[in-house]
Amino acid sequence: MNPSKPRVRFAPSPTGYLHVGGARTALFNWLYARHVGGTFVLRIEDTDRERSSAAMTQAILDGMQWLGLDWDEGPLHQADGLGRHRADALRLLENGAAYRCFCTTEALEQRRRGAADPVHAFRYDRHCLRHVDAGAAEQRARAGEPHTVRFRVPEGVTHWDDAVHGGIEFSNADIEDFIVLRTDGTPIYNLAVVSDDIAMRITDVIRGDDHISNTPKQILLYRALGAALPRFAHVPMILGPDGKRLSKRHGATAVGEYQHQGILPDAMVNFLALLGWSPGTEQEVFSEAELVEQFSLEGINRKSAIFDLRKLEWLNNQHLNRRGAADIEPVVRRGLIAAGLATAEQLDRERAWFRRVIDLLKVRARNMDDIVLQARPYFDDEIAYDEEAVARHWKDAATAERLEALRAGFATLDTWEEAALEEVLRKRAEELGIGAGKLIHPLRVALTGMAVSPGIFEVAAVMGRARVEARLAAAVARLRARPGPSPGGPSALRRA
């Protein structure tokens, strides 16, 4: 339609889940397309049918949808372009840019063995280019003799101006006459990619650094096919904390795992964008809209980056608190159900209350574990007391009596809300001649079992009258049942 509008693509192979490196490549393509008002094409590179699967394709689409990376065209399947790939190979054959090779795998293996590094140092020796003339090759091919098609790499150097690296060049002498069509007539990656990118009129190829060494081969193919070159932008890789390529042993690598860990898509996108790209300003927290607005290829860094979970979680907390409870409800909901703390029906029924709980928890949460841990006292009928919290805040012999006084005080309340609860507690403290803290901390342990929680009056208000009374009664009972602490001495419960 509009030839001046950039067209970019994300082209994952469906051999695994969408991992963070792939997600970032997709993100950069998407950000660029949205920034310039271009078109974002999604293409599934499924020419390796052995390793590809429909399930993995779906997993990748799910990952992109979760991140909010919507595509304008596709998903197209590379395998559907088989006819065109073959036709392009044929054109190469016709214009002399490629030739048929009858060398068998075994024969190549044998020649390879002579090389310094048997697996990598061998470069195809052009046996069939030198010994089989075009006419004879056509005849043997027509007779059905198995063969591959090899690209004839020309002399000289191949150079391009990379949008992130600047000028890069390779000596063609270092590139062997690579195969473009297998014995079975299917295309090899480099041909399929170039053929597809030409057909889809891709103007900017934004992909991982690991493709730099494929680029000269692809440029040679573009030229041999008489097509205009796209602009190339090679973005740096993402490494694990040890500086090695990110892999499973570093922890979660698939974006879906972060989804289940309670990371918000906004936070993931924000984090990934900042890994290898900088706006040039000091802004750290971005919405997707802000990223789209500020993104540019020029801001992409050349250095590979290390995945830092801490910063991701910090960003998650930032985004958690920029969102209203209604926004993050689905995420928390899934976590609570998965943890067995609540049922979908219950959360639906008590939605307004559920949102109050979320508002209480999100401030001090960075991931799903934090949320679930904090949510437990509001959902679970059982209460687990943290030993250290008990030792620290229930050590006073008068604790039981004080909590009982508090329970009685709360019982007089007509309305169950924060300010009233606070008033009662402070009044009781005064009557007992103690600081409010002497009631607040024991109360916190009684209600949550923990030494830390949100403001205790909010907690009590949200928790509700029935549960607070039950918890106080349970605490008093427990305290009265235990052997009395030696007065004045260090608590027997306290650890040395």
Added chain:
RNA sequence: GCCCCCAUCGUCUAACGGUUAGGACGCCAGGCUUUCAAUCUGGUAACCCGGGUUCGACUCCCGGUGGGGGCACCA
């Protein structure tokens, strides 16, 4: 073995020949607070090494070193 890319605090990064080398995460200390978190204030910490070019190099050039990637009838 050959080819290519890269190099600023522990980590993510800013700097585009002249700055007390800035910000963020983390960490430490303090303020606020009923605890924790959030937040605020302060602190800790970096130009890989060696040569050039230049009046002057984090910045430009060359060489090392280190890290990463690639070199298949995988993608």
